[in-house]
Amino acid sequence: MPEPRRADKYRGGLLATHALLIIGAIVMVSPYVVQILTSLKTYQETVQVPPVLWPARPQWGNYTAIFSDSFPVGRQLLNTTVAAAARAAGQILLGSMAAFAFARLEFRFRGVIFALFLSVLMVPSQLFLIPQYQVIQSLGWLDTVQALFLPGIFSAFGVFLLRQFFMTLPRELDEAARLDGCNPFQIYWHILLPLVRPALVALALLTVVQSWNDLLWPLVVNSSPDQLPVSAGMANLQGQFLDKFQLIMAAAVLTTAPIIVLFAVLQRQFIAGFASSGLK
Structure with a gap:
């Protein structure tokens, strides 16, 4: 029984x-x-x-009505896509290089420097607004698309995530590559980077979502409707078209649909990236 x-x-x-x-x-x-x-x-x-x-x-x-001069949703979707793609590319390239150095190369004060990287995660991002704004202003990039993504092309979290993944790969791969005459960059580019694809996909997806939802920074550096991302454009739309709630919802559907489709396509690699890196 x-x-x-x-x-x-x-x-x-x-x-x-x-x-x-x-x-x-x-x-x-x-x-x-x-x-x-x-x-x-x-x-x-x-x-x-x-x-x-x-x-x-x-x-x-309703969906064609929002593509008008009063609300340039098409241009703002393009700005958002360009900014998200540039951020993701920067995070993957720069973050993977730094992560490879921390995980596979031996140099003095490696642990101390990595601890300083991680300490950035404990600082509220709002504290960086003024220094980042001054950098963008000095470059003459205010009210431009590149101002949207420049501060986000590198992050301590991306380095940490990719470092954890690099550390799971056996050291024998590096030794075998050195015996074949590979230098550190060749080991990184040809041997190890293809093996961390799940982590790269996870980082790229997180970066795209963060960039797609970014609101405060675009409103700080850009003011022209044609140079805003769709998240900031939605905020303006709510103030301009309170009597056209159906148009606000149509714009919201177009704003969220790309992220939902992207996650649906890449969810398997996204989960594999976190599972393999030990971040559960």
Whole structure:
């Protein structure tokens, strides 16, 4: 009799776990579903009491209406994409070089320098706003696209994440490459870097999401609507079109859709990157 009881308990626990996961998924997905449905409504339907969930007739014109001179969402999506791609490329290239040096090369005060890198993580990012602004101003890059991504092309977290991954690779790879005549850069570029692809994907995805959601920094360095990312443009849209809530929701759908698609495509590599680096 103990075996059937144990099996029943296991089955009951499994059902309860799946039920909680389904409820959690519904709670998380519901706001996005409501956002999509609201973007297809008329203004009268968005303010109707009691509220209606389904639009009587989908207003696909809401999505074309936001591509106007008053709200240059197309240009802002392009700015956001360029800034996110540049940040991700910088993080991967510069972060992987620094991580390789800390993980595989021997030099004096390596531990002390790495500890200084990690100490940056304990400093609130808002404290860097004024120094970073002064750098951008001295370069003459205020109100430009490059001002959006320059401070974000390198981070201590990226170095830490990639270093953890490099340290899991066997040292025999380096020794075999040296016997074949490889210098440290060749070992990094041709041998080890291809092996840390999951961590690179994880870092790139985190960087893209952070850049896509960035709001404070773009508002500090850029003021022209044509030079803002879509996150800052959405903030302006909420102030300008309070009487057109359906347009705000349409812009929000276009803003969040690329990140959802990107994560859906790269989620397996994203999870593998954290699992292999020991950051669980």
